[in-house]
Amino acid sequence: EEQLVQSGAEVKKSGESLKISCKGSGYNFAKYWIGWVRQRPDKGLEWMAIIYPADSDTRYSPSFQGRVTISVDNSISTAYLRWSSLRASDSALYYCARGLLPDLWGLGTLVTVSP
Amino acid sequence: QSALTQPPSVSGSPGQSVTVSCTGTSSDVGSFNRVSWYQQPPGAAPKRIIYGVRDRPSGVPDRFSGSKSGNTASLTISGLQPEDEADYYCCSYTNTFTYVFGTGTKVTVL
Secondary structure, three states, X not given: OOEEXXXXXXXXXXXXXXXXXXXXXXXXXXXXXXXXXXXXXXXXXXXXXXXXXXXXEEEEOOOOEOOEEEEEEHHHOEEEEEEOOOOHHHOEEEEEEEOOOOOEEOOOEEEEEEO | OOOEEOOOEEEEOOOXXXXXXXXXXXXXXXXXXXXXXXXXXXXXXXXXXXXXXXXXXXXXXXXXXXXXXOOEEEEEEOOOOHHHOEEEEEEEEOXXXXXXXXXXXXXXXX
């Protein structure tokens, strides 16, 4: 079964760093783009960034460029999203999703950042 | 890069048809046939129901259909069912090699 399994909920303070993960299984991880989507409480979906695991080609939304870093570890079929300095406004549910127009989604990782 | 524009809400009675619009620009929807639609029930992850403007993944009922004219893509739900009540989002490729979602539409079954 194809699936994306995301890391658990995180509670952090402003200024702290954070890295969340997304492990793909049941398919050839390296051959599909994988990205991250933000959803703030009671708000819409926001496309953040995407990476092609086979060659690490990356694309960032201008809204998130410089704020987050997307990466992968092909040896364990896992994608990551990293913040070096969190803000309260980063509090949201973060989905990882496979494909340029995603066809497979994880269940989300809830990130809560206190001021 | 602004979000694509969708109506905040649409509603219809069971069996009726409803259409959700998704308006972009010549930099995204208008220039590419890489438009998808997602259904997100409350508390659940999104599910892709349309890709490539009008193609349906296997398992998606044929009452869901997609189209595009100029800078506007549309999702039509024919024969609305109670289980169709959810938030719907469009998504398009852009000329900056990135993607952008729509603002989202809540579909209510009366």
